[in-house]
Amino acid sequence: MTVLVTGGAGYIGSHAALALLDAGRKVVILDNLSQGHRWAVPAGAAFIEGDCGDYDLLRRLITDHDISAIMHFAGSIIVPESVVYPLDYYYNNTVNSRALAQAAVDAGIRHFIFSSTAGVYGEPAKTPILEDFPSKPISPYGTSKMMTEKMLADASIAHDMNYVALRYFNVAGADPKGRSGQTSRKATHLIKIASQAATGLRPHLEIYGDDYETHDGTCIRDYIHVSDLANAHVLALEYLENGGESDVMNCGYGRGFSVREVIAAVKDVSGVDFPVKLAERRPGDPAALIAGADRVREKLGWKPQHDNLEVIVRHALDWEVSLKTRQVVDAA
Numbered sequence: 001m002t003v004l005v006t007g008g009a010g011y012i013g014s015h016a017a018l019a020l021l022d023a024g025r026k027v028v029i030l031d032n033l034s035q036g037h038r039w040a041v042p043a044g045a046a047f048i049e050g051d052c053g054d055y056d057l058l059r060r061l062i063t064d065h066d067i068s069a070i071m072h073f074a075g076s077i078i079v080p081e082s083v084v085y086p087l088d089y090y091y092n093n094t095v096n097s098r099a100l101a102q103a104a105v106d107a108g109i110r111h112f113i114f115s116s117t118a119g120v121y122g123e124p125a126k127t128p129i130l131e132d133f134p135s136k137p138i139s140p141y142g143t144s145k146m147m148t149e150k151m152l153a154d155a156s157i158a159h160d161m162n163y164v165a166l167r168y169f170n171v172a173g174a175d176p177k178g179r180s181g182q183t184s185r186k187a188t189h190l191i192k193i194a195s196q197a198a199t200g201l202r203p204h205l206e207i208y209g210d211d212y213e214t215h216d217g218t219c220i221r222d223y224i225h226v227s228d229l230a231n232a233h234v235l236a237l238e239y240l241e242n243g244g245e246s247d248v249m250n251c252g253y254g255r256g257f258s259v260r261e262v263i264a265a266v267k268d269v270s271g272v273d274f275p276v277k278l279a280e281r282r283p284g285d286p287a288a289l290i291a292g293a294d295r296v297r298e299k300l301g302w303k304p305q306h307d308n309l310e311v312i313v314r315h316a317l318d319w320e321v322s323l324k325t326r327q328v329v330d331a332a
């Protein structure tokens with residue numbers, strides 16, 4: 001009874017693997033290392049280098065490792081890149097997910113947990129965003145994830161497999177014990193970028209627009225600590241194993257911070273007053289995205305431990321410093 005974690009050499013997958021191991025589960029990680037790192041695979045997890053779209057490999061490893069459930073993190077994650085290379089995103093996020101779902105169904109896997117995104121909502125008319133708001137993604141990235149959600153919904157009706165698609169809001173921070181953190185080679189995420197500016201890896205930070213209809217003109221997001229998110233996956237697995245019905249669930253705390261508030265927190269926690277410049281709006285950024293976060297608490301019994309911006313920032317900064325001392329350069 002082992003959990004297959006695709007993308008487990010990446011940021012969120014490595015934290016989920018840690019949470020599973022901490023909960024006493026056996027873990028096999030499948031990652032093609034296109035973005036992840038071999039050193040990010042937690043001690044105690046088996047590792048297979050390969051592609052989550054490789055049906056034959058999947059069938060073999062499911063049998064060889066007695067896989068009973070799949071957590072599917074592998075994918076391409078940069079929204080603006082998906083606008084430039086949409087077909088790459090549909091291939092990696094949708095076509096490869098189809099192959100994985102096929103292998104799962106053919107091998108009799110009964111539980112499937114999928115990394116989805118608040119990006120499926122596009123530009124919602126209001127916040128907080130509830131799961132039954134319409135899916136109207138505005139980027140190929142969001143559409144590629146929405147399509148996988150729909151495949152899983154249909155497959156779960158036709159086959160003996162239940163699933164949970166967790167729609168993450170803005171994931172940030174790092175393992176409190178320092179075992180993993182944000183490692184993506186092309187990080188675009190605000191708290192990562194601000195942490196890099198605070199630790200001298202970047203000369204400055206740019207604010208993408210300050211003329212949004214928010215209290216200080218900058219965009220508001222619901223930042224969720226990666227370890228709280230990882231725990232939601234462990235709970236989702238228990239829920240499915242106990243016969244829970246298939247569902248989609250937002251993962252956020254239900255509150256938001258503006259870009260300026262995040263920058264202030266990073267400056268405050270780090271004690272570094274790094275330069276900040278104002279830049280043009282980034283295309284496709286909605287003004288405010290805040291999760292309606294009741295479902296994940298009610299259905300999974302999820303109780304976040306790190307719902308505190310300073311704590312999230314502290315852990316992100318500690319991780320950046322540890323990367324520097326390990327001389328692991330996360331090239332921008």
Ligand SMILES: NC(=O)c1ccc[n+]([C@@H]2O[C@H](COP(=O)([O-])OP(=O)(O)OC[C@H]3O[C@@H](n4cnc5c(N)ncnc54)[C@H](O)[C@@H]3O)[C@@H](O)[C@H]2O)c1
Pocket residue numbers: 006007008009010011012013030031032033034035036037050051052053072073074075076077092096115116117118167168169170171183184189
């Ligand atoms: N980071 C966020 O804020 C965020 C928000 C919403 C959803 N998500 C989703 O969460 C998942 C994990 O994101 P992350 O931030 O950890 O990204 P990441 O890039 O750190 O991790 C993704 C991992 O998947 C691997 N991978 C990519 N394509 C693969 C393939 N075809 N076969 C095998 N391995 C492959 C990469 O090498 C990498 O290790 C993604 O599916 C992403 O869309 C992330």
Ligand SMILES: O=c1ccn([C@@H]2O[C@H](COP(=O)(O)OP(=O)(O)O[C@H]3O[C@H](CO)[C@H](O)[C@H](O)[C@H]3O)[C@@H](O)[C@H]2O)c(=O)[nH]1
Pocket residue numbers: 077079117118119168169170171188189190191193205206207208209219220221259282285289
């Ligand atoms: O250097 C930067 C980086 C970001 N921002 C701003 O900070 C906010 C957050 O941006 P991120 O890039 O950190 O995150 P996004 O909200 O764009 O997107 C993230 O969350 C989404 C869901 O809300 C999707 O899941 C997506 O995959 C994930 O990258 C945005 O207003 C952005 O314009 C800046 O001002 N400067």
